[in-house]
Amino acid sequence: MTTTEPTTAAVERDAEGFLVHPERWTRELAEEIARESGIPELSPRHWQVIEFMRNRYLETGAAPSIRSLGKESGVPIKELYELFPKGPAKLAAKIGGIPKPRGCI
Amino acid sequence: MTELLTAPETAPETEREPVQKVSIVVSKGSLEGIYPALIMANGARMEGIDADLFFTFFGLDAIRKDRQGKIRVATVGNPGLHLPALVGILPGMSWVATKMMQRQMEKLDIPPIGEFLELIHDSGGGIYACHATVEMFGLTMEDFVPQVDGILTVGEFYERSAGAQIVFT
Secondary structure, rough: OOOOOOOOOOOOOOOOEEEEEEHHOHHHHHHHHHHHHHOOOHHHHHHHHHHHHHHHHHHOOOOHHHHHHHHHHOHHHHOOOHHHOOHHEEEHHHHHOOOOOOOOO | OOOOOOOOOOOOHHHHOOOOOOEEEEOOOOHHHHHHHHHHHHHHOOOEEEEEEEEHHHHHHEEEEHHHHHOOOOOOOOOHHHHHHHHHHOOOHHHHHHHHHHHHHHOOOOOOHHHHHHHHOOOEEEEEEEEEHHHHHHOOOHHHHHOOOEEOOHHHHHEEEEEEEEEEO
16 A cells, blocks of 8 residues: 655745644654654654654643653653753654744753 | 944854853852753753853852752842842741742743752753862762762863853853
């Protein structure tokens, strides 16, 4: 079966690479954005963070703070930075297809 | 004179060097003296920027086991609070102002100082005490919370800060 999933070339993204329309996100797209962000392969731990971010955004309309990410995602702060060295909240949001988190914490 | 109104020439977006590293010096021991530095250090890590915190003088209170929980808003000599000067000196004023601010911060998901330092430490941010003031106050590593990575001389601080933007608060 062939799929017609959008690739990064086909979806609209802002200047920093965040998806403009979160509903167009797919897991294949996530893997592509991860690769271009310097993460060659997404492990189950990566997915745990990405899904937590995305679900929280879809439920509340806002991405969680790094504080609640560390407390509630099931992945502690140290590991979050190992998984996403360039900034866990920002990167997980980008890979998860949601807007860039706006908070300072 | 019209040429004065034209925008000054700035380097194109692509040529601007992103900030790679910050070293933040915390010299004040009031709540409003400490929090901005913690927010900036944590915010740097969230952007993938290296961050060190260097605590000196009364800033050391933020990392002292016996004082960390007693950090207060300054209600005297703080015009930003818009309190009449004579009200600021009343017993308990500083406690009340601190409680109000802490409640507001908790609402915004800003952690208490101890938890905030833990967050920064776990994010890979460095936490250091200033050697000169540690000696001046007669302190040792024993007096500090476990997140403190070490005591640095000014020279060592500059060495660690190579290539960093140094911010003094």
